[in-house]
Amino acid sequence: xxxxxxxxxxxxxxxxxxxxxxxxxxxxxxxxxxxxxxxxxxxxxxxxxxxxxxxxxxxxxxxxxxxxxxxxxxxxxxxxxxxxxxxxxxxxxxxxxxxxxxxxxxxxxxxxxxxxxxxxxxxxxxxxxxxxxxxxxxxxxxxxxxxxxxxxxxxxxxxxxxxxxxxxxxxxxxxxxxxxxxxxxxxxxxxxxxxxxxxxxxxxxxxxxxxxxxxxxxxxxxxxxxxxxxxxxxxxxxxxxxxxxxxxxxxxxxxxxxxxxxxxxxxxxxxxxxxxxxxxxxxxxxxxxxxxxxxxxxxxxxxxxxxxxxxxxxxxxxxxxxxxxxxxxxxxxxxxxxxxxxxxxxxxxxxxxxxxxxxxxxxxxxxxxxx
Numbered sequence: 001x002x003x004x005x006x007x008x009x010x011x012x013x014x015x016x017x018x019x020x021x022x023x024x025x026x027x028x029x030x031x032x033x034x035x036x037x038x039x040x041x042x043x044x045x046x047x048x049x050x051x052x053x054x055x056x057x058x059x060x061x062x063x064x065x066x067x068x069x070x071x072x073x074x075x076x077x078x079x080x081x082x083x084x085x086x087x088x089x090x091x092x093x094x095x096x097x098x099x100x101x102x103x104x105x106x107x108x109x110x111x112x113x114x115x116x117x118x119x120x121x122x123x124x125x126x127x128x129x130x131x132x133x134x135x136x137x138x139x140x141x142x143x144x145x146x147x148x149x150x151x152x153x154x155x156x157x158x159x160x161x162x163x164x165x166x167x168x169x170x171x172x173x174x175x176x177x178x179x180x181x182x183x184x185x186x187x188x189x190x191x192x193x194x195x196x197x198x199x200x201x202x203x204x205x206x207x208x209x210x211x212x213x214x215x216x217x218x219x220x221x222x223x224x225x226x227x228x229x230x231x232x233x234x235x236x237x238x239x240x241x242x243x244x245x246x247x248x249x250x251x252x253x254x255x256x257x258x259x260x261x262x263x264x265x266x267x268x269x270x271x272x273x274x275x276x277x278x279x280x281x282x283x284x285x286x287x288x289x290x291x292x293x294x295x296x297x298x299x300x301x302x303x304x305x306x307x308x309x310x311x312x313x314x315x316x317x318x319x320x321x322x323x324x325x326x327x328x329x330x331x332x333x334x335x336x337x338x339x340x341x342x343x344x345x346x347x348x349x350x351x352x353x354x355x356x357x358x359x360x361x362x363x364x365x366x367x368x369x370x371x
Contacts, residue, residue, distance in 0.1 A: 029092030030367040031170040031224070033117035036096060037142045037213075038174035038228075040123030040337060042084040045075030046137060047123045049101035055135045056123040061319045062306050066327055066340050075099065077123060079305065079333045080340030084119060086347030087172055087226065091367055100145055110156050113149050117169065120145050126179040127209045139175050140209070143216050150220055166221030167276070170367055173214075174228035174284075176259060179206055181233065184252050199255055207262045211270060218274045225277065226363050227267065228350065229260040231284035237304045237313035238335040246302060246311060260285055264359065280366040281359045282350040296345060298331045305330035305339060 036042050040056065048059045057075065058064070064073040066080035076082050081089075084096040097117035103109040112118065122137035129138045137145070153162045183202055187194050194202070214225065233239065233256050234249035243249065264281055271277050293301040305324040308315030313335040315321060324330050333339040338346065349357050352364040361369070 027092045030364075031091055031168060032165055033114070033169040034088055034091060034093065034097050034172060035117050035146060035169060035222070036084050036119040036121050036172045037139060037146075037217075038084075038121040038172070039125045039136075039176075039178055040077045040121075041082060041177075041228075041343075042096070042119065042121035042172065042174050043075060043077065043099070043123045044082070044084060044096045044119050044121070045099035046101045046119065046121060048075045049099070049105060050122070050136070052135060058123070062317060062321065062323055065323075077334065077337040078340050078343060079327045081343060082340075083174065083228070083338075083343045083347050083350075084121065084172060086344050087350065087363060090347060090351040090363065091170060100149070109149060110152050113153055114157060114162075114165065118146070118149060121174075124178055125175060126182065127175055127206045127213070128179055128182075131179045131182045139213050143213050143220075146217065147220060163221050167223045169222070170224050170226060170363075171217060171222045172226045172228075176206065176210070176230040176263075177233050180230060180252060180255055180259065183255070184249075193251065194255075199258065203255070203259050203262050206259060207266050210263065211266050214267075214270060215274065218270075218277055223276045223278060224366050224369070225267075225279040226282065226350070226366060227263070227279060228282045228284050229263055230256045231288045232256060235288070235302070236336050237302060237307070237311045237332055240302055241309070241311045241313035241335070256285060278361075278366060278369055280350075280361050280363050282363070283357045283359070284346065287346055287349050287353075287357050291345075293331060297329060297341070299329040300324075301331040303330070304332050304335040306333060307335050311335075 047055050047057050058077045059073050059075055061073060064076060065071055067074060081095060088096045097119050098112055100118050100120045103112050103118060120137065120142035124132040124136035125138050126132060127139050129140055150162060232248065232253045234252035239249050239252060240246045267279050267281055271279060302311060304312030305327050306317035306321050307313055308322050312322065317334040327339055328341045330339050331342050350363050352362050
């Protein structure tokens with residue numbers, strides 16, 4: 001049997017969920033593959049392969065100190081796994097699919113793209129191409145990378161097989177926080193607060209671009225979208241430390257609330273216009289706002305475990321940083337990103353947690369739903 005025929009047979013068996021040779025007791029994934037798009041909360045190593053001194057990278061200790069199996073930095077902005085890893089684990093995989101640029105460097109994009117999926121997420125990325133321009137892979141380019149990936153997949157397995165594969169696969173998206181940070185920074189540099197009309201215009205531009213990317217993914221064959229909204233970005237340690245009292249930046253959080261409401265409406269609208277589109281909108285903001293830190297075992301919900309200065313937020317996490325003794329008791333790993341445990345709890349909620357945190361269905365229901 002030639003490579004192309006063998007690949008087609010493999011894809012069909014994966015999509016049907018009955019791969020030959022699966023050992024008894026081995027978990028069969030609920031979807032044939034996962035494709036990940038977004039920012040540093042989902043990045044598993046793409047930025048390590050981007051050129052430039054201003055590219056944010058988690059390629060040094062203490063990143064990855066609690067990563068199962070290695071304890072080494074891999075490009076994840078976490079002490080261990082991130083949300084993409086835990087969502088993938090719930091869906092039956094061992095962790096997130098491998099980063100696109102890693103697969104390209106290893107000449108392994110195919111078959112990974114067909115048998116497991118690909119992560120295109122990039123730290124610093126935004127919905128807008130202008131957000132942190134030049135230091136990341138923006139959402140629009142991540143989508144274009146999938147387009148080129150699909151072309152390679154089709155060349156190996158055929159268009160019909162690949163279309164069927166993509167329609168059954170899980171598309172995980174989490175992006176927008178960096179756009180809000182950039183907007184807030186721009187206002188601060190001008191020493192002013194944004195007017196209501198400026199905020200509305202900004203949110204409108206985000207939604208327009210986000211909708212365009214989702215529409216483009218749908219055109220490429222995506223049908224199942226697990227979308228994570230923007231959390232209370234005004235409460236991350238890097239923002240809190242700017243306030244003498246360490247309080248959250250309510251103005252920034254209100255912009256996040258406005259964006260999340262617009263995203264919810266946009267997804268509902270897209271579902272009526274794009275044939276076969278199914279989605280689950282995960283409410284990261286609601287989960288974070290309603291979480292009782294103490295009940296979840298966190299002793300710190302406002303400080304970075306790895307960093308320096310007040311709230312651990314006045315310096316980046318690096319080899320000679322101050323690091324907390326018990327990482328599982330900190331909500332935040334560094335001055336922006338959630339800890340391994342925090343990511344685990346969030347992903348658990350998105351997958352099959354309380355119904356108020358996912359709309360209109362949860363990630364588990366989305367995975368099993370026919371498209």
